[in-house]
Amino acid sequence: MTDTHDPQLLKGVLSLLLLHLLAEHESYGYEVVQRLQAAGFADVLEGSVYPALTRLQREGRLATRLVPSTSGPARKYYRLTPAGREALASGTDSWARHISAVDTVLSRPLPASAEGS
Amino acid sequence: MPDVTIFDRLRIERLVWSLDQQLYDLPRAQRLANRREVRANLLEAAHDVGTTEALRRVGGSRQLAEQYLVAEFGDGPRPSWIGAIYAAALLPLLLNFFLSEAANAFESGVTAADPQATGVYVWSGVSGLQSAITYTFSDGAASHHGGAWTPLTYALWLLLIVGAGRLWRLRLRRRPALAAS
Numbered sequence: 001m002t003d004t005h006d007p008q009l010l011k012g013v014l015s016l017l018l019l020h021l022l023a024e025h026e027s028y029g030y031e032v033v034q035r036l037q038a039a040g041f042a043d044v045l046e047g048s049v050y051p052a053l054t055r056l057q058r059e060g061r062l063a064t065r066l067v068p069s070t071s072g073p074a075r076k077y078y079r080l081t082p083a084g085r086e087a088l089a090s091g092t093d094s095w096a097r098h099i100s101a102v103d104t105v106l107s108r109p110l111p112a113s114a115e116g117s
Numbered sequence: 118m119p120d121v122t123i124f125d126r127l128r129i130e131r132l133v134w135s136l137d138q139q140l141y142d143l144p145r146a147q148r149l150a151n152r153r154e155v156r157a158n159l160l161e162a163a164h165d166v167g168t169t170e171a172l173r174r175v176g177g178s179r180q181l182a183e184q185y186l187v188a189e190f191g192d193g194p195r196p197s198w199i200g201a202i203y204a205a206a207l208l209p210l211l212l213n214f215f216l217s218e219a220a221n222a223f224e225s226g227v228t229a230a231d232p233q234a235t236g237v238y239v240w241s242g243v244s245g246l247q248s249a250i251t252y253t254f255s256d257g258a259a260s261h262h263g264g265a266w267t268p269l270t271y272a273l274w275l276l277l278i279v280g281a282g283r284l285w286r287l288r289l290r291r292r293p294a295l296a297a298s
Contacts, residue, residue, distance in 0.1 A: 030158040033174075046162065047176030048184060050155060054147075055188035071164065073157040076150070 005043060014052050016095060017041070019080065019088040022062065026079035029053060053078055061087050121160060125168040129159045132178050139182035141199035143189055151185055194286045201282025208274055212246075216264060219243055220250055224259050232257050246270045 021027065021035050029050050036044045056062045061084035066074040080088065133156050140148045155175070162171035175181055186195065223240045234254040241249050242264055250263040266274075279285065 028158070029154055030161045033158075033162075045176050046158065046171075046174045047181045050151075050158065051181070051184035051188040054151065054185060058189065069157070072160045073153060075157055076154050 005041060010041070010044065011048070013095065014044075014048065015056060016088070016091040018049070018052055018056060019061065019084055019091065022078050023080050023085065023088055026077045028067075028075040028077050032078070056084070059083075059087075121163045121168065125163055126160075128168055128172065129156065129163065132159070132172060132175065135178035136182050136185075139178060140185055142186065142195075142197060147189070155181070194283070196284050196286045197282050201278050201284060204278045204281035205274075208277055212266075212270070212274075216243060216247055220261065220264055223250070224252060224261065227252065227254060228257050228259070234259075246273075 017036065017039075018032060021032055021039075027035065030046070032053065033044065033046050033049050036049065053062065057064060057078065061081055062078045063081050064076050064078055067077050069075050133152055136155060137148060137152050140151060143151070159171050159175065162174065165171075166174075219242075220240070223238075227234050227238055233256050235256060236254055238252040238254065239249055240252065245267060247264045247266060247270065250261050252259050252261045
């Protein structure tokens with residue numbers, strides 16, 4: 001996994017990544033960021049993850065609950081709703097099709113003159 | 118694990134407060150929830166990586182607020198309800214203050230010319246913005262009536278509310294939805 005990612009690419013798939021991580025198990029905001037970073041997205045900023053979680057919650061794809069914490073304020077845990085699971089399934093299919101289409105183009109051989117230039 | 122001092126807490130609270138000031142267009146419950154979540158996450162991050170790094174990763178209150186507003190209202194230009202409310206509330210106060218000062222200036226002018234003035238004086242008011250004001254003087258003591266806003270003043274007020282709140286964007290935002298339906 002590379003150290004940095006194209007921010008535009010990441011923006012496009014951030015929701016899908018968040019849905020998948022939260023489908024694995026429920027988490028609170030900072031923990032989600034840590035899990036993203038552990039998965040290789042070290043350059044993901046909290047400032048983009050928290051609003052994305054809020055947006056997914058507003059869209060009805062995530063539900064929340066507050067859990068008291070011994071080390072500070074109560075944590076807001078996010079988990080997937082049925083609508084979130086549907087969004088994850090369709091998003092995963094869409095991503096697979098996208099990768100397949102991109103791979104098809106990128107695997108075509110380049111003309112010799114293009115390689116030399 | 119870095120300790121979070123009182124000073125660190127203040128730095129975090131400053132960011133949270135600054136963020137909150139930029140989210141007045143969100144419903145109050147949403148703002149409260151955002152505030153609590155950002156504070157809790159920042160405190161935990163500060164324990165992990167230090168306050169400076171935690172604040173850096175959040176990316177600043179302006180950027181964070183923008184992301185929250187985009188999350189709520191979507192991309193693209195949006196109106197500012199708080200701007201419209203401020204304009205609606207503050208413009209009459211400011212305008213009435215200046216019109217009142219102008220009316221007082223006229224009254225002072227009359228009593229400066231004749232400290233014992235007696236009679237009825239009419240001033241046409243600030244041109245276009247208010248109706249004529251009638252002053253009744255009795256031995257230099259004055260009372261007045263009139264000076265109401267004209268329709269043009271009300272129209273200007275509404276125009277400034279629309280401008281401050283960028284309310285024409287409501288129409289712009291509705292168009293894609295209509296096109297999609």
